[in-house]
Amino acid sequence: MTSTTATTSLGLVADIGGTHARFALVADDPAQPDHAQRVLCADYRSLQQAIETYLEKAAISGDAIDRACIALASPIRGDAIAMTNNPWQFRISELKRRFGWQTLKVINDFTAMALGVPHVSNEHLVALGGGPAEHASPRLVIGPGTGLGVSGLVPTRNGWVPLATEGGHVDLPVSSDDEIELLRILRRRFGRVSAERVLSGPGLVNLYQAYAQMQGQSGPFTTPQQVVQAAVGNSDTLARATLLQFCEWLGRVAGNAALTLGSRGGVYLCGGLLPRMAEFLAESGFRAGFEAKGRMRSIMEATPVYLVTDDATALYGSAEALGNEEVGRLQN
Template sequence: MTATHYSLVGDIGGTNARFALVERGSVEPRAIEILTCGEYDNLDNAVVDYLARVGVAEVGEACFAVASPVSGGQIRMTNNHWRFDIEEIRQQFGWRAFKVINDFTAMALGVLHVSQEHLVHVCGGPGDNRRARLVMGPGTGLGVSGLVPISDGWVPLMTEGGHVDFAPTDETEMAILRILKARFGRVSVERLLCGQGLLNLYQAHAEIQGVPAPLDAPEKVTAAALEQNDGLARHTLHHFCELLGRVAGNGVLTLGSTGGVYLCGGVLPRFLDFFLESSFRSGFEDKGRMRPLLESTPVYVVTEPYTGLLGAAEALANPEV
């Protein structure tokens, strides 16, 4: 393995950093390793360890997707202690090129290379392959991106769509808005549609119903809902799915993304059967006169675990990134 044949790609979050090698002209990740960010002082130490683990002395170029804003040459990770300068890292390793992109931009680019076996159809179709695609997903936050077709490829959109205002549609949701507004001030959809958002929603429903909310973590709410022994948790998870459908439908109307909606991240696959039977579809399609547009737009859950690495590999050769 030499610098001539391989590039390094990474998908770096708050807890874990996924690294892989890709051959020139390919996006298929090889020699994937998942490293714990807390075990390394900084990015460069993790890169050195990864290359040693896979027996590669050097690579020619690299692209990393990071869970943080990317602006200028200084990167400060949002949910871990890593800080680095892009040009300093490039020079340190002697790479001819080093790209750093936002993690959800990488998700969008990775969707282009996800195989059909990792796409679970939720609703809608057949869509229009010539139109834009919406890529979103709940995780630590609510990531939102998109893909716009051009003559010879795709341009990924870098957005903060998870921070649009939460728009209640009935008296219960008005009460939820009041409860969360008292806690946070402004209430974005991310306050409801992410891991912590699920817990916020659970606690708000408990307050409205005047019942205890003993569960203190989103994974506990999900587990209780799936076990069908907790009516509050199950109601909350159904509402979560419906809200996600409404926000995804709004995104389609805004972006014109009738090419499809791709729901990414590790949250939805954990309760996929529940999600497929939930109110997501009704929330997604309930757009009044625009219902036929939403009914014709396909929605997929992406179950590929390394979509971010695929996107980082795509970004290496994509001149629009």
């Protein structure tokens, strides 16, 4: 961590998800956040309260901060923000005025994740086949957390431009008879079944419960952590079958997005769920699902995939966004 002083002009960066919020301060280097802290969103009634408490605990005067970038697990449309998987609501203009910031950018969390990927060191990248990357080609950033985030990086002469997408809400790709039956069960519960209904933390539980119903079993697990632990530890056959299906579907969805984006620069798997199951993911049908694209198989076989294990990636990206004129909603 770097040190800060009262005379240093600082930027506040934040990564706000459905469950956790991360805050940090940056001066010049996006890859060097200071005073990083993670909190439970449920402990605070609003984003404003969470920021105020963070600054108090960090013993940082609000006058030392002149800019901020807040990454949210939510679409960003207009001034009023209502998060998708979090009850927090606010107006961008009011938040900027409350803290007296000269600049405020509010961006999608996976836009921030994408911008942060180039700042992740090699020690926090786990290779999952393919390669080498074509460095002048787009990169795909995708990952299951509270939802399924999807973004991308497009190279330009002046650096990377991130794409803000809602790619987690595409249709779930099914092929086998068992998958069709799982889809039927999920459709009876949710109607339309998006990729996120399965490829997320809550989605993993949805899939586990659907598997249990299909097999005529009780399915006692109620959290994604329980399913992952039982599957990785090979202590529950239903949980293991569920996680194997999860990984294969993730490979297919990531492969579809990679083909759409033309991301020969690599695919980067982010989020808090996958690092807990890195070895299982590598040995699963993820890569097979990723590459199974018919006449496009050779392209997919050459496309590298990396698991990102640095949980500060979105904070790096939020810091990077502060100096990128192409990024985010700028409040003047």
